[in-house]
Amino acid sequence: MKKHVVIIGSGFGGLGSACLLAKSGYSVTVIEKNEACGGRASVFSKQGYTFDMGPSWYLMPDVFQQFFRLMGERVEDHLDLKKLSPSYRIFFKDIEKNGVSPLVVNLTSNIEKDILLFEQLEPGSGQQLRNYLASAAYQYTIAKDRFMYKNYDSIFDFFNRDTLIEGRKLSVFQNMDRYVRRYFHSDEIQKIMQYTLVFLGSSPYNTPALYNIMSHIDFNMGVFYPMGGIYKIIDALVTIAKKHGVTFRTNAPVAKILIENKKAIGVELENGERILADIVISNADIHHTETKLLPHSAREHSDKYWKKRVLAPSAFIMYLGINGRVPELTHHNLVFSRDWKKNFSEIFDDPKWPTDPSMYVSAPSVTDPTVAPPDKENLCVLVPMAPGLDYSDADLESYSEQILTTLEREMKIPDLRKRIELKQFFCSKDFASRYNSHQGTALGLAHTLMQTALFRPNNISKKVDNLYYVGADTNPGIGMPVCLISAELVWKRLMNDKSSGPIKELRQTK
Numbered sequence: 221m222k223k224h225v226v227i228i229g230s231g232f233g234g235l236g237s238a239c240l241l242a243k244s245g246y247s248v249t250v251i252e253k254n255e256a257c258g259g260r261a262s263v264f265s266k267q268g269y270t271f272d273m274g275p276s277w278y279l280m281p282d283v284f285q286q287f288f289r290l291m292g293e294r295v296e297d298h299l300d301l302k303k304l305s306p307s308y309r310i311f312f313k314d315i316e317k318n319g320v321s322p323l324v325v326n327l328t329s330n331i332e333k334d335i336l337l338f339e340q341l342e343p344g345s346g347q348q349l350r351n352y353l354a355s356a357a358y359q360y361t362i363a364k365d366r367f368m369y370k371n372y373d374s375i376f377d378f379f380n381r382d383t384l385i386e387g388r389k390l391s392v393f394q395n396m397d398r399y400v401r402r403y404f405h406s407d408e409i410q411k412i413m414q415y416t417l418v419f420l421g422s423s424p425y426n427t428p429a430l431y432n433i434m435s436h437i438d439f440n441m442g443v444f445y446p447m448g449g450i451y452k453i454i455d456a457l458v459t460i461a462k463k464h465g466v467t468f469r470t471n472a473p474v475a476k477i478l479i480e481n482k483k484a485i486g487v488e489l490e491n492g493e494r495i496l497a498d499i500v501i502s503n504a505d506i507h508h509t510e511t512k513l514l515p516h517s518a519r520e521h522s523d524k525y526w527k528k529r530v531l532a533p534s535a536f537i538m539y540l541g542i543n544g545r546v547p548e549l550t551h552h553n554l555v556f557s558r559d560w561k562k563n564f565s566e567i568f569d570d571p572k573w574p575t576d577p578s579m580y581v582s583a584p585s586v587t588d589p590t591v592a593p594p595d596k597e598n599l600c601v602l603v604p605m606a607p608g609l610d611y612s613d614a615d616l617e618s619y620s621e622q623i624l625t626t627l628e629r630e631m632k633i634p635d636l637r638k639r640i641e642l643k644q645f646f647c648s649k650d651f652a653s654r655y656n657s658h659q660g661t662a663l664g665l666a667h668t669l670m671q672t673a674l675f676r677p678n679n680i681s682k683k684v685d686n687l688y689y690v691g692a693d694t695n696p697g698i699g700m701p702v703c704l705i706s707a708e709l710v711w712k713r714l715m716n717d718k719s720s721g722p723i724k725e726l727r728q729t730k
């Protein structure tokens with residue numbers, strides 16, 4: 221008889237592991253608390269608009285391709301990917317260049333064009349960009365072959381002789397801020413090179429420079445978008461999972477993981493129903509799994525441990541339907557705060573509502589007519605903020621006014637507010653209630669050095685046999701493709717595959 225795997229949660233990690241394990245001969249049931257699959261990559265539609273609620277940047281196409289290949293599928297048979305050009309636009313608050321204020325730049329993932337831009341911002345920096353990206357590309361290859369697709373059991377799995385020598389040579393253990401400053405002097409360029417850490421829920425002051433691989437991902441590989449929206453990826457994963465016999469249960473919150481003789485034997489839903497299993501994999505955030513789904517004796521980490529964790533930011537999000545088009549915007553737009561350090565400090569060190577925030581505006585309707593009614597724009601405005609802050613509905617309303625005023629001024633869209641015909645907020649309390657995220661963090665655990673590789677919560681429980689974890693809180697970490705890698709890692713655990721690179725071929729379970 222096939223072994224039965226129950227997966228709690230249907231985010232990228234949950235769906236990815238469901239696909240891989242079902243194809244390898246397990247019987248798989250995915251149990252999701254919400255009305256639909258996708259986790260943080262949820263979607264909602266209203267008044268003719270379709271809003272991707274979370275991720276919007278399709279990065280690391282090679283990782284998606286690897287995953288689809290393992291499943292015997294081709295990305296292009298499921299997704300109509302467009303490479304964005306420009307990749308994104310940055311508005312620097314209050315910075316004037318050549319009499320133009322604010323400074324607005326387009327990043328293109330076309331090295332020659334990007335070099336021209338860098339030379340305008342800092343003469344001589346073009347060659348430095350080449351050097352920086354060559355090093356990032358090299359490190360990305362090493363990371364993929366030796367670190368990202370590897371399970372960690374001992375300190376020597378990470379800090380071996382090679383890593384230490386190579387790591388010191390490349391200075392990847394210093395923080396990103398210092399690392400970037402060695403290459404570039406212009407404040408604007410330093411911000412451009414550091415902002416990619418936002419994808420990892422981290423700050424340049426607390427993140428090791430080994431994550432400069434993000435610049436390779438962004439500049440060298442480019443930014444893509446699946447037509448129809450990010451949720452098309454979730455649709456594809458669910459379709460593939462079903463093809464291999466995975467059963468899905470939605471609107472089914474798990475209340476506890478059942479344990480007998482220190483072994484996970486299934487789950488109990490909030491309605492009291494029990495679903496027995498040989499293996500349980502939790503794709504829910506690990507803090508939630510440990511503190512709500514496991515008995516105290518089965519928890520691996522203490523309250524003190526969780527208090528000391530660095531959480532990735534939460535976010536204040538506005539989903540906006542705009543009457544008329546907004547030609548000032550491209551698909552991805554970033555507004556950078558003046559005082560970078562203070563903004564990160566208000567998120568990580570001295571939690572408060574950001575006073576001079578950086579923000580992100582996604583406008584998928586620039587590329588995709590299906591996500592907004594004709595002649596209207598679909599905008600998602602996101603302001604990273606500290607997790608765990610308290611607020612009322614009125615606070616959100618007044619903060620939104622502040623943000624919209626800034627956008628009107630910085631992006632030179634004076635009538636933006638007048639043209640809003642749909643406005644919906646999503647903030648840290650919604651992250652906590654919709655996804656069971658700790659203190660409403662949007663992304664999970666930040667990628668500090670002490671929350672990387674061996675130091676990140678492991679994907680196998682030390683206390684409960686047959687209990688595993690998958691998703692952003694375990695290795696390798698945050699991001700859609702990265703969570704697909706975490707699915708490969710959990711597959712490796714179950715199949716006793718100790719290799720350190722991407723899986724070559726799926727084997728059948730015995």
Ligand SMILES: Cc1cc2nc3c(=O)[nH]c(=O)nc-3n(C[C@H](O)[C@H](O)[C@H](O)COP(=O)(O)OP(=O)(O)OC[C@H]3O[C@@H](n4cnc5c(N)ncnc54)[C@H](O)[C@@H]3O)c2cc1C
Binds near residue numbers: 277475
């Ligand atoms: C606003 C935002 C923007 C982002 N932008 C990008 C981007 O542009 N590009 C990118 O690659 N990544 C981005 N990310 C990150 C990326 O979306 C996540 O890292 C990834 O989707 C997380 O997947 P996961 O496997 O950890 O599962 P999650 O998405 O965290 O899903 C976990 C699932 O478990 C379910 N669950 C929790 N508790 C229970 C329970 N008790 N019973 C049953 N089910 C339960 C939850 O409902 C949820 O569906 C973004 C994230 C956010 C929030």
